[in-house]
Amino acid sequence: MRQSSLLSSTLREIPSDAEAASHQYMLKAGFIRQLAAGIYSYLPLGLRVLRKVEKIIREEMDKSGAQELFMPVMQPAELWKESGRYAVYGPELIRLKDRHDREFALGPTHEEVITTLVKNEINSYRRLPVTLYQIQTKFRDERRPRFGLLRGREFLMKDAYSFDTSWEGLHQSYLAMFDAYTRIFDRCGLRYSAVEADPGAIGGEGGTHEFMALAQIGEDTIVSCTHCRYAANLEKARSIAAQAPRSSARNGMKxxxxxxxxxxxxxxxxxxxxxxxxxxxxxxxxxxxxxxxxxxxxxxxxxxxxxxxxxxxxxxxxxxxxxxxxxxxxxxxxxxxxxxxxxxxxxxxxxxxxxxxxxxxxxxxxxxxxxxxxxxxxxxxxDIRNAAEGEACPHCEEGTLRFDRGIEVGHIFKLGKKYSEALGARFTDHEGKDQHMIMGCYGIGVSRILSAIAEQRHDDRGLVWPLSIAPFHVHLVPVSIKDETQMRLAEELYDLLTRQDIEVLLDDRDERLGVKLNDSELIGIPVRVVVGKLAASGEVEYTEREHGDKQVVSKDSALSRIVRLVHPDN
Amino acid sequence: MRQSSLLSSTLREIPSDAEAASHQYMLKAGFIRQLAAGIYSYLPLGLRVLRKVEKIIREEMDKSGAQELFMPVMQPAELWKESGRYAVYGPELIRLKDRHDREFALGPTHEEVITTLVKNEINSYRRLPVTLYQIQTKFRDERRPRFGLLRGREFLMKDAYSFDTSWEGLHQSYLAMFDAYTRIFDRCGLRYSAVEADPGAIGGEGGTHEFMALAQIGEDTIVSCTHCRYAANLEKARSIAAQAPRSSARNGMKxxxxxxxxxxxxxxxxxxxxxxxxxxxxxxxxxxxxxxxxxxxxxxxxxxxxxxxxxxxxxxxxxxxxxxxxxxxxxxxxxxxxxxxxxxxxxxxxxxxxxxxxxxxxxxxxxxxxxxxxxxxxxxxxDIRNAAEGEACPHCEEGTLRFDRGIEVGHIFKLGKKYSEALGARFTDHEGKDQHMIMGCYGIGVSRILSAIAEQRHDDRGLVWPLSIAPFHVHLVPVSIKDETQMRLAEELYDLLTRQDIEVLLDDRDERLGVKLNDSELIGIPVRVVVGKLAASGEVEYTEREHGDKQVVSKDSALSRIVRLVHPDN
Incomplete structure (x- = not known):
C-alpha cells in the first residue's frame, strides 16, 4: 500500500478528553476517529489491526471445535422479557420501537437469541455438546464512555455459547474455551492474567474467569500470588484468616x-x-x-x-x-x-x-x-473483606498477594440452566428423559483488545505493534521520492516483499525525512526500512520498532531478515 | 466438517409466509433462521456462503484501488439533519434516543458519516481521488419485509464512496466501480444485467446504473434490447416516438x-x-x-x-x-x-x-x-410513457425491447456535490482555490446476493450453489457409518481433500441413505461423493449437483477431478 493514498492522517493535536495513551496514539496515528461519544470509525490502519485480531480469534475458535454463526443486532424485546432481563438491564440496554411500535433492543449480548435458536434446532443428546460463536457489533449505552475503544457504546465482540447435557460436559466446554482464550491472547501479544471473577449481571450458577490485560489504566484490581498461579479480581479474591498481630494491649482485660x-x-x-x-x-x-x-x-x-x-x-x-x-x-x-x-x-x-x-x-x-x-x-x-496487598496467598499460603490494574478483555462463565430454563431449551437424554441444556457463555472484547495492546505497547514516540496484529509488517521509507536511485530500490524491495506475502506500507509522500520518521514511529509498524543515500550501493537502514537499533544492511540481508521474521516456519 | 455436529437441521416444514423459492430452500436446508420479520440469523452453512461473497467483494474492491474502513451503525441525527435527509427519509429510518435523550439513526447508508470523515481528513487535491468502502450491517424498516434475505430490515451491504476533484475524475471512479461490480457478480456466478436507473431517494446530479439479477420474483422490470447492449429499469427506459399505426378511421375528419x-x-x-x-x-x-x-x-x-x-x-x-x-x-x-x-x-x-x-x-x-x-x-x-415490450430499441433502433424481472443487487450513483455541499467537504485545488468534492456512491446488497443466486440456481430438489460461493466444495456421503470399509475410505478421502484446501462436509450421521441424499440435494454442494459397497474395490460414486450424472470412478480419479475443479490454476 502506498502511503500517499492511505486514508489516515497523523494528527498534531488531539482532543483533550483523550486521557489514555492508547486512545491518544490511536487518534494521533490515524487508526480511529470518533463519530459520537463512545462510537468510533475505524480508518484503514485501525481496521487492518481489527481484522487480524478477528482472524486469530476465528482460527482458535474453529480449532477448539466451535462453529461460527451470525445473529442479528436487533432483538425483539419479547425474548428479553421471557428471560427476565428486559426489566433489570437498565439504561445500558438501547431500546427502540419499529414502525409498528414493536419493541426491540440492540444486542449487548446474545444469550436470549442463541438459546431460542438452539432450542429450535436441537432436541436430542445425540447432537450435543455444541459450542457456537459469532463476531458481531454490540451496543451498550455506557453512562460514561471513555478511553476510546476501551469503554465504548458500539463495539465489536466475539461471543460464544456452549450447550451441554451435563455439568461435567459444561466443565469440558469451559476448559476448551479457557485454552482457546489463552492461545488467542498469547498470539495477540498481550500481557494478561486469567483471574477468578464474579458473574455479575449475566448471572449463572457456576464458575467464571476474567482475562485481564495488565495496564495501569485498567478499571479493575487484579490480585495475584508472587509464588503460585493464583489470580483473582479483587471483588472475588479470597482472603484467609490473617494471623493475629502481636498486641500491645493486656490480653483479655477489657x-x-x-x-x-x-x-x-x-x-x-x-x-x-x-x-x-x-x-x-x-x-x-x-x-x-x-x-x-x-x-x-x-x-x-x-x-x-x-x-x-x-x-x-x-x-x-x-x-x-x-x-x-x-x-x-x-x-x-x-x-x-x-x-x-x-x-x-x-x-x-x-x-x-x-x-x-x-x-x-x-x-x-x-x-x-x-x-x-x-x-x-x-x-x-x-471471609467478607477485600484481600490486602502483601498478605499470604489463600491458595498456596507460601507466596504473598500483589495488586495490579487490569483491563477485562475476555470473560468466561458457567451459566448453567439460567437461560435454558427461562426460555425452555430442553433435550431428550439417552434414557428418553426431558432435561434442560447446561450452558456456558464466553466473550472477548475484540475492539477493546486493540486499546489494551496499545496501552501495553507504546513509548513516548508512538505505538509498538506486535507482528501478529500490526497493520503492516514493514514500513518502507525512501528518504526522497525525487531521487531516482532511492525510488528504484524502494520499488524493487516493495515488489520483492509483497510477492512473499509481506505487507508493506511504502511512504511515497513528498515530505521531509523527519516528518516521515515521526509518523513511522507513531504508527508503530514492527520493521522500518529507510532507503537513503546508500541506495547507490544497494544498502538500506533496517530498524525494528521495538528495539530501535538502526543497522545498515544490504538489500538482500534486509529481505532475508524480514522473511525470517514474518514467515519463521518457511 | 462433520455433519453430525453441524448446527443446521434440514426442515420438513417451512413457514407458510415463505413465498420465494430461495427463501423456502434457505430455511429448509438450514442456511438461515428468522428472528423477527425481516431479521435473520445465519446458521453456519449460510454464514459460510456469506463470507465467501464478502471475500470476493473485498478482493475486487481492493484490486480496484478502494480502501476498506469500518463506520458505526449508530449515527447522530444531527448529521442527517445537516444533509437534510432526517426529515425526508420517512419511517424506513430506524430512530432511537440514547440515555441522554440524544437522537440517533441506525444507518441505512453512510453518506453523511463518510463525507464528514473525509472532510476532516483530506483538504488538498494532492490526496484525491480516493474511494472508500466498508462491509457493514444496514437497517431499513421496510413496511413489508419479504422473501427472506431479499427484502429484510437488517441486512449486510458493501457501500463505497468516491471523492474526486472533477466530474471527469468522478467518471473514472464510477467506471472503476462498474468494472469491479461486473467482476464481483461474474465471480459469484450471477446472471445479471447492468441497467440505467433512476437515482431515487439518494439523489444526486449524475448517472446511475443498477445491477439486476434476473429472476421472476424480482420486483423491478428490466427492459433490454434483443440486438444491442441497451438495458434499463422500466422506470427509466426511454421510448421513442412509435410509428403511427395504420388507422381505420377516416384521416382528419373529426x-x-x-x-x-x-x-x-x-x-x-x-x-x-x-x-x-x-x-x-x-x-x-x-x-x-x-x-x-x-x-x-x-x-x-x-x-x-x-x-x-x-x-x-x-x-x-x-x-x-x-x-x-x-x-x-x-x-x-x-x-x-x-x-x-x-x-x-x-x-x-x-x-x-x-x-x-x-x-x-x-x-x-x-x-x-x-x-x-x-x-x-x-x-x-x-417521452412520458413506459416503454412497451416488443417496441423498437431507443438506442440502436434495430432490435426490439424485451422485458425481464430483476432483483437489484448493486447500484452505482454519480452523486456530485449533494453531500459535499450540504456537509461542507471542500478541498484546495492545484490553483489554491476552494472547491467542493465530487462524490459517487456504490452499493452491493451482500446478503441479498445469497437470495438472488438461490433464486436463479435451484431445482425441485434444492439449491445448486456455484463453486465460488458454495458452503463446501464436496459433500462426502458414506452410505453406512457402521461399515468399516466405507468409513475408512471416507475418512481417507476426507483427509486427502482437506489437506489440499478443499472444503468437505462429511455426512457422518447415522441416517438412511435416502435421507442423506435428499439433504445433500437440498443443501446443494457442487460435488457429491457417495462411498458405498464399491468401497471394497476403492470406487466411489461421483456426482456434480448441477448436472446430476452419477459416475462410478476410482478414489484417485475422484480426487483428481475435484482438485482440478476447485484449483484449476494449480
Missing part, C-alpha cells in the same frame, strides 16, 4: 477508654498509639432491609460482594446514620459489637484477634482489650 | 360519436371496433398543485417519473375525481384534449397519430378522427 470526638481508625491510632490491625471496625449494614453489624479489622475493607454472598442477601448497603444510631444507641463513630441486639457477622481475621479496640456504643468512649467470642457473641464468621 | 357509459379503453375498443393504439387516453394530473392534461396512446402507460422530469415538478399525482370533473366539465371517463383550458402535455407517440379517438369532455360522447396539433393544441411533447 477496659473502657475515654476517646473524646475520636470517630475514625486514623484518629484512634493517633490517640491510643495503637496500630489499625489492633482495632475492630463495626459497620451497620442493611441486608435486604434488616440491620446487621459487620466487623472487620481496622486495616481491612469490607467487600460487599462477599458480604452479600455470606448473608445470602439480594442487596446489601451501609445503613444510614439514623439506623446506626438506633441500632447502637450511640453517635456514628462509636459503634461496637458489645451489647448489640442485632446479628453480628465478623470477618475471619476478627475471629483471630486476641485483644482489640472497639467502639463502646457510647459517645466518646471505646473499649480496649476486647476478646471476640468472649466479650461479645459472633453469629457468623466468614 | 366526428362526434355516441358512446353511452363507455369510460375505458377496453369498452371503447369493443364498442367502436377500433384498436387501443388508435385512441388517446387523457389523464388529468396534479403537478405541484397545478392541473395538467396528460395524453398517451390507448395502449401505453404513463410513466410518472418521466412525467415529473418533463414537467420539472417535485411531485405529480393523478387528480382526484372532483378536479377532473372541474377541468373537463364531464364525468370521469370522457376527458379529451379538445377545448381544455389547462396545459396539455402529450407523449411523443401521440404527436405521431393521424386520426385518433378521444373523449369529448361530455358525458357519453367521444370524438373520432381527431388530429393532434390540428384539432387541439399541445403545449409540450415529451
Amino acid at each position: 477496659e473502657k477508654v475515654h476517646t473524646p470526638d475520636t470517630r475514625t481508625i486514623e484518629q484512634l491510632t493517633k490517640l491510643l498509639k495503637r496500630e489499625p490491625q489492633e482495632m475492630i471496625k463495626t459497620l451497620i449494614y442493611m441486608a435486604d432491609d434488616k440491620p446487621v453489624a459487620v466487623l472487620v479489622r481496622g486495616d481491612h475493607e469490607v467487600n460487599e460482594l462477599k458480604l452479600k454472598h455470606a448473608l445470602g442477601a439480594e442487596n446489601v448497603a451501609l445503613a444510614d446514620a439514623k439506623t446506626t444510631v438506633e441500632a447502637t444507641g450511640a453517635p456514628v463513630g462509636f459503634a461496637g459489637p458489645i451489647g448489640l441486639e442485632i446479628p453480628v457477622l465478623a470477618d475471619l481475621a476478627v475471629g483471630e484477634m486476641q485483644a482489640a479496640v472497639t467502639g463502646a456504643n457510647e459517645a466518646d468512649y471505646h473499649f480496649a482489650g476486647v476478646v471476640p467470642g468472649k466479650d461479645f457473641a459472633i453469629e457468623q464468621t466468614a | 366526428e362526434k360519436v355516441h358512446t353511452p357509459d363507455t369510460r375505458t379503453i377496453e369498452q371503447l375498443t369493443k364498442l367502436l371496433k377500433r384498436e387501443p393504439q388508435e385512441m388517446i387516453k387523457t389523464l388529468i394530473y396534479m403537478a405541484d398543485d397545478k392541473p395538467v392534461a396528460v395524453l398517451v396512446r390507448g395502449d401505453h402507460e404513463v410513466n410518472e417519473l418521466k412525467l415529473k422530469h418533463a414537467l420539472g415538478a417535485e411531485n405529480v399525482a393523478l387528480a382526484d375525481a372532483k378536479t377532473t370533473v372541474e377541468a373537463t366539465g364531464a364525468p370521469v371517463g370522457f376527458a379529451g384534449p379538445i377545448g381544455l383550458e389547462i396545459p396539455v402535455l402529450a407523449d411523443l407517440a401521440v404527436g405521431e397519430m393521424q386520426a385518433a379517438v378521444t373523449g369529448a369532455n361530455e358525458a357519453d360522447y367521444h370524438f373520432a378522427g381527431v388530429v393532434p396539433g390540428k384539432d387541439f393544441a399541445i403545449e409540450q411533447t415529451a
Whole structure:
C-alpha cells in the first residue's frame, strides 16, 4: 500500500478528553476517529489491526471445535422479557420501537437469541455438546464512555455459547474455551492474567474467569500470588484468616477508654498509639432491609460482594446514620459489637484477634482489650473483606498477594440452566428423559483488545505493534521520492516483499525525512526500512520498532531478515 | 466438517409466509433462521456462503484501488439533519434516543458519516481521488419485509464512496466501480444485467446504473434490447416516438360519436371496433398543485417519473375525481384534449397519430378522427410513457425491447456535490482555490446476493450453489457409518481433500441413505461423493449437483477431478 493514498492522517493535536495513551496514539496515528461519544470509525490502519485480531480469534475458535454463526443486532424485546432481563438491564440496554411500535433492543449480548435458536434446532443428546460463536457489533449505552475503544457504546465482540447435557460436559466446554482464550491472547501479544471473577449481571450458577490485560489504566484490581498461579479480581479474591498481630494491649482485660470526638481508625491510632490491625471496625449494614453489624479489622475493607454472598442477601448497603444510631444507641463513630441486639457477622481475621479496640456504643468512649467470642457473641464468621496487598496467598499460603490494574478483555462463565430454563431449551437424554441444556457463555472484547495492546505497547514516540496484529509488517521509507536511485530500490524491495506475502506500507509522500520518521514511529509498524543515500550501493537502514537499533544492511540481508521474521516456519 | 455436529437441521416444514423459492430452500436446508420479520440469523452453512461473497467483494474492491474502513451503525441525527435527509427519509429510518435523550439513526447508508470523515481528513487535491468502502450491517424498516434475505430490515451491504476533484475524475471512479461490480457478480456466478436507473431517494446530479439479477420474483422490470447492449429499469427506459399505426378511421375528419357509459379503453375498443393504439387516453394530473392534461396512446402507460422530469415538478399525482370533473366539465371517463383550458402535455407517440379517438369532455360522447396539433393544441411533447415490450430499441433502433424481472443487487450513483455541499467537504485545488468534492456512491446488497443466486440456481430438489460461493466444495456421503470399509475410505478421502484446501462436509450421521441424499440435494454442494459397497474395490460414486450424472470412478480419479475443479490454476 502506498502511503500517499492511505486514508489516515497523523494528527498534531488531539482532543483533550483523550486521557489514555492508547486512545491518544490511536487518534494521533490515524487508526480511529470518533463519530459520537463512545462510537468510533475505524480508518484503514485501525481496521487492518481489527481484522487480524478477528482472524486469530476465528482460527482458535474453529480449532477448539466451535462453529461460527451470525445473529442479528436487533432483538425483539419479547425474548428479553421471557428471560427476565428486559426489566433489570437498565439504561445500558438501547431500546427502540419499529414502525409498528414493536419493541426491540440492540444486542449487548446474545444469550436470549442463541438459546431460542438452539432450542429450535436441537432436541436430542445425540447432537450435543455444541459450542457456537459469532463476531458481531454490540451496543451498550455506557453512562460514561471513555478511553476510546476501551469503554465504548458500539463495539465489536466475539461471543460464544456452549450447550451441554451435563455439568461435567459444561466443565469440558469451559476448559476448551479457557485454552482457546489463552492461545488467542498469547498470539495477540498481550500481557494478561486469567483471574477468578464474579458473574455479575449475566448471572449463572457456576464458575467464571476474567482475562485481564495488565495496564495501569485498567478499571479493575487484579490480585495475584508472587509464588503460585493464583489470580483473582479483587471483588472475588479470597482472603484467609490473617494471623493475629502481636498486641500491645493486656490480653483479655477489657477496659473502657475515654476517646473524646475520636470517630475514625486514623484518629484512634493517633490517640491510643495503637496500630489499625489492633482495632475492630463495626459497620451497620442493611441486608435486604434488616440491620446487621459487620466487623472487620481496622486495616481491612469490607467487600460487599462477599458480604452479600455470606448473608445470602439480594442487596446489601451501609445503613444510614439514623439506623446506626438506633441500632447502637450511640453517635456514628462509636459503634461496637458489645451489647448489640442485632446479628453480628465478623470477618475471619476478627475471629483471630486476641485483644482489640472497639467502639463502646457510647459517645466518646471505646473499649480496649476486647476478646471476640468472649466479650461479645459472633453469629457468623466468614471471609467478607477485600484481600490486602502483601498478605499470604489463600491458595498456596507460601507466596504473598500483589495488586495490579487490569483491563477485562475476555470473560468466561458457567451459566448453567439460567437461560435454558427461562426460555425452555430442553433435550431428550439417552434414557428418553426431558432435561434442560447446561450452558456456558464466553466473550472477548475484540475492539477493546486493540486499546489494551496499545496501552501495553507504546513509548513516548508512538505505538509498538506486535507482528501478529500490526497493520503492516514493514514500513518502507525512501528518504526522497525525487531521487531516482532511492525510488528504484524502494520499488524493487516493495515488489520483492509483497510477492512473499509481506505487507508493506511504502511512504511515497513528498515530505521531509523527519516528518516521515515521526509518523513511522507513531504508527508503530514492527520493521522500518529507510532507503537513503546508500541506495547507490544497494544498502538500506533496517530498524525494528521495538528495539530501535538502526543497522545498515544490504538489500538482500534486509529481505532475508524480514522473511525470517514474518514467515519463521518457511 | 462433520455433519453430525453441524448446527443446521434440514426442515420438513417451512413457514407458510415463505413465498420465494430461495427463501423456502434457505430455511429448509438450514442456511438461515428468522428472528423477527425481516431479521435473520445465519446458521453456519449460510454464514459460510456469506463470507465467501464478502471475500470476493473485498478482493475486487481492493484490486480496484478502494480502501476498506469500518463506520458505526449508530449515527447522530444531527448529521442527517445537516444533509437534510432526517426529515425526508420517512419511517424506513430506524430512530432511537440514547440515555441522554440524544437522537440517533441506525444507518441505512453512510453518506453523511463518510463525507464528514473525509472532510476532516483530506483538504488538498494532492490526496484525491480516493474511494472508500466498508462491509457493514444496514437497517431499513421496510413496511413489508419479504422473501427472506431479499427484502429484510437488517441486512449486510458493501457501500463505497468516491471523492474526486472533477466530474471527469468522478467518471473514472464510477467506471472503476462498474468494472469491479461486473467482476464481483461474474465471480459469484450471477446472471445479471447492468441497467440505467433512476437515482431515487439518494439523489444526486449524475448517472446511475443498477445491477439486476434476473429472476421472476424480482420486483423491478428490466427492459433490454434483443440486438444491442441497451438495458434499463422500466422506470427509466426511454421510448421513442412509435410509428403511427395504420388507422381505420377516416384521416382528419373529426366526428362526434355516441358512446353511452363507455369510460375505458377496453369498452371503447369493443364498442367502436377500433384498436387501443388508435385512441388517446387523457389523464388529468396534479403537478405541484397545478392541473395538467396528460395524453398517451390507448395502449401505453404513463410513466410518472418521466412525467415529473418533463414537467420539472417535485411531485405529480393523478387528480382526484372532483378536479377532473372541474377541468373537463364531464364525468370521469370522457376527458379529451379538445377545448381544455389547462396545459396539455402529450407523449411523443401521440404527436405521431393521424386520426385518433378521444373523449369529448361530455358525458357519453367521444370524438373520432381527431388530429393532434390540428384539432387541439399541445403545449409540450415529451417521452412520458413506459416503454412497451416488443417496441423498437431507443438506442440502436434495430432490435426490439424485451422485458425481464430483476432483483437489484448493486447500484452505482454519480452523486456530485449533494453531500459535499450540504456537509461542507471542500478541498484546495492545484490553483489554491476552494472547491467542493465530487462524490459517487456504490452499493452491493451482500446478503441479498445469497437470495438472488438461490433464486436463479435451484431445482425441485434444492439449491445448486456455484463453486465460488458454495458452503463446501464436496459433500462426502458414506452410505453406512457402521461399515468399516466405507468409513475408512471416507475418512481417507476426507483427509486427502482437506489437506489440499478443499472444503468437505462429511455426512457422518447415522441416517438412511435416502435421507442423506435428499439433504445433500437440498443443501446443494457442487460435488457429491457417495462411498458405498464399491468401497471394497476403492470406487466411489461421483456426482456434480448441477448436472446430476452419477459416475462410478476410482478414489484417485475422484480426487483428481475435484482438485482440478476447485484449483484449476494449480
